[in-house]
Amino acid sequence: MVLSKSCDYGLRAAVYVAAHGDGRFVPIGEIAEALGVSFHFLTKALQRLSQHRILTSSRGPKGGVALARPAEAISVREVVLAVDGDDLFERCVLGLDHCGDDHPCPLHGQWKAVKAEMERIFTETNLRLLAERMEVGGMRLTNLG
Amino acid sequence: MVLSKSCDYGLRAAVYVAAHGDGRFVPIGEIAEALGVSFHFLTKALQRLSQHRILTSSRGPKGGVALARPAEAISVREVVLAVDGDDLFERCVLGLDHCGDDHPCPLHGQWKAVKAEMERIFTETNLRLLAERMEVGGMRLTNLG
DNA sequence: GTTAATAAAGACTCGCTTGTCCGAAATGCC
DNA sequence: GGCATTTCGGACAAGCGAGTCTTTATTAAC
Ligand code: SF4
Ligand code: SF4
Numbered sequence: 001m002v003l004s005k006s007c008d009y010g011l012r013a014a015v016y017v018a019a020h021g022d023g024r025f026v027p028i029g030e031i032a033e034a035l036g037v038s039f040h041f042l043t044k045a046l047q048r049l050s051q052h053r054i055l056t057s058s059r060g061p062k063g064g065v066a067l068a069r070p071a072e073a074i075s076v077r078e079v080v081l082a083v084d085g086d087d088l089f090e091r092c093v094l095g096l097d098h099c100g101d102d103h104p105c106p107l108h109g110q111w112k113a114v115k116a117e118m119e120r121i122f123t124e125t126n127l128r129l130l131a132e133r134m135e136v137g138g139m140r141l142t143n144l145g
Numbered sequence: 146m147v148l149s150k151s152c153d154y155g156l157r158a159a160v161y162v163a164a165h166g167d168g169r170f171v172p173i174g175e176i177a178e179a180l181g182v183s184f185h186f187l188t189k190a191l192q193r194l195s196q197h198r199i200l201t202s203s204r205g206p207k208g209g210v211a212l213a214r215p216a217e218a219i220s221v222r223e224v225v226l227a228v229d230g231d232d233l234f235e236r237c238v239l240g241l242d243h244c245g246d247d248h249p250c251p252l253h254g255q256w257k258a259v260k261a262e263m264e265r266i267f268t269e270t271n272l273r274l275l276a277e278r279m280e281v282g283g284m285r286l287t288n289l290g
Numbered sequence: 291g292t293t294a295a296t297a298a299a300g301a302c303t304c305g306c307t308t309g310t311c312c313g314a315a316a317t318g319c320c
Numbered sequence: 321g322g323c324a325t326t327t328c329g330g331a332c333a334a335g336c337g338a339g340t341c342t343t344t345a346t347t348a349a350c
Contacts, residue, residue, distance in 0.1 A: 003239075008240050040309070044309095060318050104285075114262055141251075150338060150339090
């Protein structure tokens with residue numbers, strides 16, 4: 001898959017917090033239940049987001065995670081980089097080492113365009129945008145039950 | 146990664162055959178050595194290409210694999226589908242089940258464009274094109290040694 | 291027919307991702 | 321201070337892709 005499960009869960013959780021957070025700390029248990037994913041596994045993904053200053057967290061009662069910045073200041077690209085690293089935007093189709101414009105594989109020209117397009121939409125799309133689409137567009141973050 | 150290793154190897158091997166085949170059967174051992182990859186593992190990938198009628202094969206001396214059709218009639222898309230299936234073109238970012246235009250996730254609109262772009266360049270690019278780029282453009286299929 | 295070369299097929303190991311579980315540390319509430 | 325709640329962190333198991341090895345089947349050459 002394009003994104004790892006951790007990244008997938010982390011991104012969906014971040015959108016959930018942006019949509020249902022209202023500034024409070026949202027317990028990871030609530031997010032896990034809402035998304036229908038493993039609580040402990042989701043915890044690990046969100047820890048990485050906290051370490052990268054995308055989320056803040058608080059322990060104890062009324063604790064949980066919250067966005068470290070306004071939702072419109074957090075791009076999807078940032079979340080992907082925090083969890084999966086830059087492999088998606090750097091390595092690609094043929095998986096060669098040290099490739100690039102100077103030592104290209106035969107697909108380089110075309111794939112470079114796809115990579116740039118991916119990075120562009122991930123950079124332009126932020127959590128507020130996604131949260132709004134959930135509210136007004138009825139889009140979903142979970143599997144249909 | 147976007148493509149599995151099997152798919153990666155299979156695609157590179159197919160391009161090698163298109164470029165260095167000249168109609169003969171090319172032994173898998175020769176391809177594995179040229180690409181610097183495991184012979185046995187490459188064999189598995191090429192078996193799938195043979196099963197999907199992209200390659201033909203012959204056992205025994207002077208045996209090996211050859212393109213089942215002219216190189217310009219084999220698209221990259223076909224090779225990817227044969228080895229990795231349609232996950233790349235069907236499933237995507239959020240990995241939800243049964244998703245699509247009717248039950249979209251918030252990223253659907255943008256990601257659909259990326260998927261379409263990927264499928265387009267993979268469909269338009271055929272093995273002859275890639276083989277020619279190797280010959281005239283000096284592009285590489287292997288890691289630098 | 292014998293032999294050598296080669297693809298096909300399957301069993302097996304290894305490492306990474308996913309997922310589970312348990313204890314420790316922090317924090318609000320009484 | 322004591323307690324309930326919640327994140328943090330590491331250990332552990334399961335599943336899967338990647339890679340190795342061995343055996344069998346097929347074919348060409350002599
Ligand atoms: S498309 Fe470019 S960056 Fe990607 S593997 Fe080929 S040469 Fe490397
Ligand atoms: S982008 Fe569309 S097809 Fe992909 S996971 Fe989201 S809803 Fe499904």
